[in-house]
Amino acid sequence: MTQASVEVSAQTSGPVAQQIALVDLLDRLLGTGVVLSGDIVITLAGVDLVQVSLRALITSVRAEMVDHRP
Amino acid sequence: MSDTARYVYAVSRGLEGAVLEGLTGLRGAPVELVSHAGLEAVTSDVPLPEFSEDGLREHLEELPWLEEVARTHDEVVRAVTAHAPTAPMRLATIFHDDEAVRRRVQEWREGLVEVLDRIDGRAEWSVKVLAPPAPAPETTPGGGPTTGTEFLRRRKAQASDRAEQQEAASRVADAVHHELATIAEAARLLPPQDPQLTGHVGQMVLNAAYLVPDTARDLFAERVDALRGRHHDVTLEAGGPWPPYSFAVLEES
Numbered sequence: 001m002t003q004a005s006v007e008v009s010a011q012t013s014g015p016v017a018q019q020i021a022l023v024d025l026l027d028r029l030l031g032t033g034v035v036l037s038g039d040i041v042i043t044l045a046g047v048d049l050v051q052v053s054l055r056a057l058i059t060s061v062r063a064e065m066v067d068h069r070p
Numbered sequence: 071m072s073d074t075a076r077y078v079y080a081v082s083r084g085l086e087g088a089v090l091e092g093l094t095g096l097r098g099a100p101v102e103l104v105s106h107a108g109l110e111a112v113t114s115d116v117p118l119p120e121f122s123e124d125g126l127r128e129h130l131e132e133l134p135w136l137e138e139v140a141r142t143h144d145e146v147v148r149a150v151t152a153h154a155p156t157a158p159m160r161l162a163t164i165f166h167d168d169e170a171v172r173r174r175v176q177e178w179r180e181g182l183v184e185v186l187d188r189i190d191g192r193a194e195w196s197v198k199v200l201a202p203p204a205p206a207p208e209t210t211p212g213g214g215p216t217t218g219t220e221f222l223r224r225r226k227a228q229a230s231d232r233a234e235q236q237e238a239a240s241r242v243a244d245a246v247h248h249e250l251a252t253i254a255e256a257a258r259l260l261p262p263q264d265p266q267l268t269g270h271v272g273q274m275v276l277n278a279a280y281l282v283p284d285t286a287r288d289l290f291a292e293r294v295d296a297l298r299g300r301h302h303d304v305t306l307e308a309g310g311p312w313p314p315y316s317f318a319v320l321e322e323s
Contacts, residue, residue, distance in 0.1 A: 022140065
């Protein structure tokens with residue numbers, strides 16, 4: 001598998017592309033049911049930390065990203 | 071108590087340690103393998119208390135911190151995905167030490183093997199469909215409405231045009247999804263993204279991920295181009311290959 005990243009679309013370019021990619025990444029790394037789901041996210045104290053903070057996190061991410069939008 | 075913990079980026083199968091040479095993870099720490107039961111956890115040390123429970127709780131809500139961790143996580147996952155079938159972990163999957171990593175790999179082994187079988191030789195592709203933005207209120211050729219009744223009639227006609235446009239865009243989204251899903255081995259619908267986050271114009275009517283065999287990659291790209299040519303009324307964005315993030319979900323046991 002070669003993994004040179006290919007954008008099929010020419011729609012994303014310029015400074016906005018970076019921002020879009022982060023949203024896509026967070027969709028996949030934090031979104032509901034994403035990656036290893038359910039109760040198997042591990043934390044140091046055995047508390048499901050990432051899931052617990054997710055709602056607050058997304059809210060604050062949205063707020064901040066809107067602020068930083070070019 | 072140790073002042074570092076083990077951050078796990080992914081679990082691979084058949085990954086050789088040599089390909090990790092020079093690869094660094096979070097905070098510049100070298101990426102290392104923890105092998106167990108024929109699988110390799112891709113890990114690096116992360117400092118405590120930054121990555122402790124309290125540390126994470128605090129930092130996950132700081133966008134620059136989150137962005138750096140997410141991008142580094144993605145870079146490491148992409149680097150190993152190029153060499154072996156890889157099941158990416160969710161962001162911030164952290165263990166006390168290598169022994170804890172091995173215990174968890176043992177516990178998840180069956181599910182991990184299923185995931186690795188599912189994604190081996192395949193990659194994730196992202197496809198989005200954006201409906202055009204609502205048209206600006208029409209300026210009437212030949213002067214404004216002469217009566218209140220006429221004004222209301224036009225307003226109603228505009229609203230109905232918009233509804234039709236939305237419906238048409240949704241039908242295109244369904245058609246695109248249906249056609250691409252027949253090439254893909256699996257498909258997943260992600261929630262539409264907020265225009266405020268992405269800066270896109272118009273309404274996102276499809277945000278989908280497709281698991282495409284590497285052998286069907288060209289066919290998939292051709293089909294995307296054909297669909298784009300057929301549906302000029304919407305914007306179709308496609309990107310990839312992604313590591314198979316949307317298809318590495320362990321089934322609940």
